[in-house]
Amino acid sequence: MxxxxxxxxxxxxxxxxxxxxxxxxxxxxxxxxxxxxxxxxxxxxxxxxxxxxxxxxxxxxxxxxxxxxxxxxxxxxxxxxxxxxxxxxxxxxxxxxxxxxxxxxxxxxxxxxxxxxxxxxxxxxxxxxxxxxxxxxxxxxxxxxxxxxxYETTWYGSNHKAYALANTDKSIGDVRKIVVHDGHQGPKEIGVSKEFLDWLTDPVTNGAGALFDFGCYGANLSTWLMHNQRPLSVLAVTQQIKPDIYPKVDDEGTIILTYPKTQTIIQGSWNWPFGRKDMEVYGQTGYVFTVDGTKMRIRLKDDKSEQPAEATQADAPAADPFAYFAHLLHGETKPDELTSLENNMIVMEILDAARQSAKTGKVVKLN
CATH class of the missing domain: 3.40.50.720 (NAD(P)-binding Rossmann-like Domain)
Incomplete structure (x- = not known):
């Protein structure tokens, strides 16, 4: 013994x-x-x-x-x-x-x-x-x-809390419309480095202008909220509002995604008066808005008016992408759908179709 x-x-x-x-x-x-x-x-x-x-x-x-x-x-x-x-x-x-x-x-x-x-x-x-x-x-x-x-928005506690309200708790009913706003006044206007600006404003090295730079956020979040469901169709409109500054690429891009019972509107822009990364998710019986990484506005079925809410860093999968990368590879955390290859393959299909739609003026249907 x-x-x-x-x-x-x-x-x-x-x-x-x-x-x-x-x-x-x-x-x-x-x-x-x-x-x-x-x-x-x-x-x-x-x-x-x-x-x-x-x-x-x-x-x-x-x-x-x-x-x-x-x-x-x-x-x-x-x-x-x-x-x-x-x-x-x-x-x-x-x-x-x-x-x-x-x-x-x-x-x-x-x-x-x-x-x-x-x-x-x-x-x-x-x-x-x-x-x-x-x-x-x-x-x-x-x-x-x-x-x-x-994506910066992967580490926003507000986005994960919004996802939980919409998809885990089903607090707002079936999702019917998603609207995502991303961008700022323009890369040159906010003072990015010359090295960054040179390739960011080249359609070969960046893929497009604001359409890719900020349209990708909405495609990523919509794909996540829709459980990696591919949209039925993609329609995009781009503009060069500042061709004197950005002669090679668009500085304004709007993408509309249709799903069987949901529509997503993605607004990526280098023309906002202020930098923004926010989202609106509307269900059959309520809505949830993210204002920034923590602040939110919510209105549920029985609410007489919308209510402010706060998310915390703990609602996100990690404090930053590099901590998450380390924890994932060390087996200390589970894969996050927002960073996943599965999600981002759909994002690229959406962006490719959006670029084609903007060029031709036609809706691109995804088989």
């Missing part, structure tokens, strides 16, 4: 030690640094937050001047910077890569990382064409890697 008690005590001590041993930070490489969203991961990795989710082991950026500017701002060593993604992967052996280059380069990043078994998170949208997205999907499935798309 004594021997059994001692062994049991040793077992409990071993389990306690393992439980208290923190996970090692996820070894992350950065592919491209010409997207201004790169500041988010650099602030997290090299700032004073004391985070332990990720460790930046290498960065790939051919523009040495850009890399040096970012190194000076964020305080990292230029010894971490390599001229190509392939060299960075070979020298630093990351577990995962985050892509902050032009959208058109996402396919190249996946083509290099997937055969090495390296997981990839790209900034929204997934690709510039549905054809590229299908090739990326095939690579991810063949090599069994996670291929995620990061």
């Amino acid at each position: 004594l021997r059994i008690s001692v062994l049991f005590a040793l077992f409990l001590m071993t389990q306690l030690v393992h439980a208290q041993t923190p996970k090692k930070p996820l070894r992350v490489g950065i592919a491209g640094m010409a997207h201004d969203h790169v500041h988010g991961i650099l602030n997290k990795a090299f700032g004073k937050s004391g985070q332990t989710d990720i460790e930046i082991v290498g960065m790939a950026e051919p523009n040495r001047e850009l890399a040096e500017k970012l190194a000076k701002r964020h305080g990292f060593s230029m010894s971490l910077v390599y001229p190509t993604v392939a060299e960075m992967l070979d020298k630093t052996k990351p577990e995962a890569v985050t892509d902050f280059g032009p959208i058109v380069d996402h396919k190249k990043t996946v083509a290099i990382c997937a055969p090495r078994g390296i997981h990839v998170m790209v900034e929204k949208p997934l690709a510039t064409t549905f054809a590229d997205a299908k090739q990326m999907e095939a690579l991810a499935k063949k090599h069994t890697i996670q291929l995620l798309t990061n």
Whole structure:
């Protein structure tokens, strides 16, 4: 009996030690640094937050001047910077890569990382064409890697609370209409970097202008709220309200998606008077509006007027995309539908159809 008690005590001590041993930070490489969203991961990795989710082991950026500017701002060593993604992967052996280059380069990043078994998170949208997205999907499935798309609105507690009210609690009845507003005054107007502006306003490197830059948010959220149901049809209208500033791409884009019993209106714009990322979800018996990441307005069946509500960060799957990426790959959290490849393949089908619709002036029906 004594021997059994001692062994049991040793077992409990071993389990306690393992439980208290923190996970090692996820070894992350950065592919491209010409997207201004790169500041988010650099602030997290090299700032004073004391985070332990990720460790930046290498960065790939051919523009040495850009890399040096970012190194000076964020305080990292230029010894971490390599001229190509392939060299960075070979020298630093990351577990995962985050892509902050032009959208058109996402396919190249996946083509290099997937055969090495390296997981990839790209900034929204997934690709510039549905054809590229299908090739990326095939690579991810063949090599069994996670291929995620990061949207700022995924980390809004308000969106997840709205989803719960609409789909989990069924508080507003069957969803009938979704309206999503995203955008700002324009990338040049808000002062994005030259490196970012150069590719963001090019139809080849970005896919389109505001139509892709901000239309993707609504396509992502609508697909989520509709349980990854593909729409029956896509109609889009684009404008160049400021052709003197954005001569190559649209700066105004509206997309209408039809489902069997629901309609979604997506308004992506570089012409809003203020930056906005908000959503309206109407059901048969009520509605829920998200104002920002936390503030909401709700009116249910028996309410005489709408009521203010607040969401918290805890309503979202994680505090930020990089913590989520680390927790997901360490098996500490479940996949989130908003970042999932399944959702974002539908998003790319919608964006591709929207671009075609805007060009031809016709409704595109999805078979």
